[in-house]
Amino acid sequence: MSSLSEEYVETDVGKVQVFRGGDGAPLVYMHSAAGEAVNPTAEKLADWFSVVSPVFPGFGESEGVDKVDDMEDATFHHLDLFDRLGLDAVPIVGLSFGGWMAAELATRYPGRVSRLVLVNPVGLYIExxxxxxxxxxxxAELAEDMFADQSHPMAQxxxxxxxxxGDVGQQIEVPMELVLxxxxxxxxxxxxxxxxxxxxxxxxxxxxxxTAPTLVIHGAQDTLAPKAIAEAYTAEIPDARLVDVEGGAHLLALEKPDEVTDLIREFVSS
Amino acid sequence: MRFFSFHLMPYPDLPSDYDGPAWVTVPNQFYDPNLGSGLYNRYLDELIYAEEVGFDGVCVNEHHQNAYGNMPSPNLIASILARQTSRVRIAVVGNALPLYDPPTRVAEEFAMIDVISGGRLIAGMVVGGGPEYYSFSINPADARERFQEAHDLIVKAWTTPGPFEFIGKHFRIRYVNPWPRPIQQPHPEIWIPGAGSLETVEFVARQRYAYMGIPYFPITVFERMFRMFRDACEAEGYEADPLQQGWLVPIYVAETDEQARREYEEHLWYFVKRLLPGITIQPPGYTSVRSLGNILKSAGTFMLNLETWDQVVDGQYAIVGSPETVTDLLIENLSRLGTGNLLGLFQLGTLPHDLTKKNLALFAEQVMPKLRAEFPEGQPVHRPSAAGQVA
Known part of the structure; x- marks a missing residue:
């Protein structure tokens, strides 16, 4: 498993944090609302690809949350970042919220996305x-939806x-480094x-x-994003197929890195 | 010292077997409109009664989809009060500006109340409680930004001859020209309630508005809050006026200390245990990172966490007792805080009509005169040295 190293890139909305690692053809990882730019799947992928895992404005140490109000802003930010990093047509893997952002980019600028992998994506509303x-x-409640196995360190x-x-009626010291x-x-x-x-x-x-060939991956135990969303993406994107990963819930990149990495490597290399 | 009677208009009849939150998702099938009809009229009577017994003002406020306070539109209640009272200031504390689109609606309605009442409105402006953002699906992540822009638009609508154009990020109105205009010039007195967020304190100090401390915290938290406010005014180059500060606190007066607790305690616990749950929900982005630490630090001291009467008394979450006890405690605390407005919640939870009226009457007859003598208008209230001597 390769480690990812941190760098900062000046963009249209300010300085953003980008984690990179590995050699080979570039591959972009877009994180979920959990902000997991560094995660076992991205690290494993760096054994095969030159992984670029940007931290979206407002997450981590990335600036610019005040300049990103909607998906249009998000898409333009990604375009800008890709230009600065010299990424032309790249495979993009997005988890949940990241999958939604990847799909938004791919509908507007299909030429910038060579392969699309949506892992437990959100972004569509199914009645x-x-x-x-x-x-x-x-x-604690969220952990139940995020992980099939509650003994996972992040679930814990x-x-x-x-x-x-804190004690009743007392002022408390909250662990800010965890909460922030x-x-x-x-x-x-x-x-x-x-x-x-x-x-x-x-x-x-x-x-x-x-236009990109698309792989939609659904965690069989995901109780946060219904499978119907993954199915709708698969049905509407012209060249798409859907696979289930058993034993994983919503944060599949953390919970099932081996299975997810294998699926992505095989799909992107084909 | 100015005295206000604040009413929340709570719903006193949640089913005894319901133990969920009183906010956002509390099933509205629990609301009995026939009971509600009597309640609104009774609560209005209690506000009007405050004028009869000598209060300087009455306060109403805005909350949505909850059992804690049944005034989704405080402006409707204030407009009734504008007709049914003749002397008191009517403080709407406040309108949750980010929920009004366009916010010129607030400029219009507040001006109507001011005109109908002959210039008695106090215009409260508030970001809105956390639950409101769930009930309205308004984005909390730009709540502060919307609040600022709405405030600028409203004040400009009152003070700049129309028509003019307002082009902001959130609100764009090509013809701002509200009729009527308020009687009070340049605009009605503006109050901003807050729970200690630095941004709010600094904003109020900069604008020279009045800062109202939101209740249900121990006296030490208020002390820190108003010290922060005085410091912020000093940083702006002036000394805070006591009338720029208000302390909101539940008050209950009865003939003796024992009787006060006996009559009041069960109603207070209904309020704490049944109506507060759910009020503290913090939607994402609603608070700045800068204020987050302070808010989290105080969270454990919020009234919702209380279990015993001793905790209520120790933290001075409510001021309860005989006229003498209540007078002493209020003199001590007002000296500590330095606030020139006392906003009392004289009805709380299930407290019935007769006890609420008795509370208001006893306070007005036996407490208010002593406090007026102790804190004459125009003189400083903050007396750190005097505080403590009384206790």
């Missing part, structure tokens, strides 16, 4: 099967955070995904414009 609430629930951390409370990244991630996600809730009503009828 009667909405994405579950992420903004008003405790970390989320349960721990929920149990954290989550706070920033959720705030940045809300800018684009609060209303309409984690979808773009116009995206579905634009999906026919995507």
């Amino acid at each position: 009667g099967q909405p994405v579950k609430e992420i903004f008003g629930r405790t970390p 951390m989320m349960h721990m955070l929920s149990e954290f409370r 990244p989550i706070w920033k991630s959720m705030s940045a996600t809300a800018k684009l995904g609060w209303d309409p809730y984690l979808h773009n009503p116009k995206l579905r009828r634009r999906l026919h414009r995507i």
Whole structure:
């Protein structure tokens, strides 16, 4: 597993953090609302590709959250970043929120995306099967949707955070180093995904414009983003197929890195 | 010292077996409109009664989809009060500006209330509580930005001859020209409620508006809040006027200390345990990173967490007792905080009509005169040395 190294890139919205690693042909990873720019899947992919994993404005140490208000801004930001990094037509892997952003880019600028991999994507609204609430629930509740196996270290951390409370009536010292990244991630996600809730009503009828061969990966135990969304992407994108990964929930890149990496490597190299 | 009677208009009849939040998702089938009809009229009577017994003003506020306060439109209640009272200031504390699109609606309605009441409106402007962002699906991540822009537009609408064009990021109106214009010039007194966010404190100090401390925290949190406000005014180059500060606190007065607790305690717990749950939900982006630490630090001291009466008394979450006790506690605390406006919640939770009226009457007859004598208008209220001596 290759390690990713951090660098900063000046973009249209300010300085953003980018993690890179590996040799070979470039591949972009777009993280979810969890902000996992560095994760086991991206690291494993760096054994095969030259991985570029940018941190979206507002997440981590990336600036510019005040300049990104909607998916149009997000798409222009990605175009700008790609230009500065010399990325022309690249394979993009996006998890959840990242998958949605990748699809938005691919509908507007199909030529910039050579292969598209959507892992548990959000971005579409399916009547009667909405994405579950992420903004008003405790970390422990979210962990149940994010991981099939609650013993995963991040699931454990989320349960721990929920149990954290001070003595009644006392001022408390909150572990800011744990709370702050989550706070920033959720705030940045809300800018684009609060209303309409984690979808773009116009995206579905634009999906026919995507020219890249597309792989949609669904975690069989994902209870956050219904499979119907993955199915709708698969149905609307001209060259797309859907695979299930057993034993994984929403944050598949963290929970099932071997399976996801194999699927992506095989698909992108074919 | 100016005295205000603040009413939340709570719903006192949640089913006893319901233990969920009182906000956002509390099933509206629990609301009985026939009971509600009586409640609105009773609560209005209590506000009008405050004028009769000698209060300087009354306060109403805005909350949505909840059992805690049934005034989704405080302006409707204020407009009734504009007709049914003749002397008191009517403070709407406030309108949640980001929920109004376009916000010129607020400029219009506030001006109407000001004109109908003959210039008695106090215009409160607020970002809105966390739950409001769930109930309206308004994006909390740009709440502060929308608030600022809406505020600028409203004040400009009152002070700049129309028509003019306003082109902002969130609101674009090509012809701003509201009729009527407010009676009070250049505009009605503006109050901003806050819970200690630095941005809000600095904004209020810069604009020379009045800062109202949001309740349900221990007295030490208020002390820090108003010290922060005085410092912010000083940084702007002036000394904070006591009338620029207001402390909102539940108050209950009865004949003796024992009787006060006996009559009041169950109603307070209904409020704490049934109506507060859900109020603290913090939507993403609603608070700046800068303020997050402060808010999290105070979170454990929020009234919702209380379990015993001793905690209520120790933290001074509510001021309860005989007229003498209440007078002493208020003199001590007002000296500590330095606020020239006292906003009392005289009805809380399930507190019934007769006890609410008795509370208002006893306070007005036996507490208010002593406080007026202790804190004459135009003189400083903040007396750190005096505080503590009384206790």
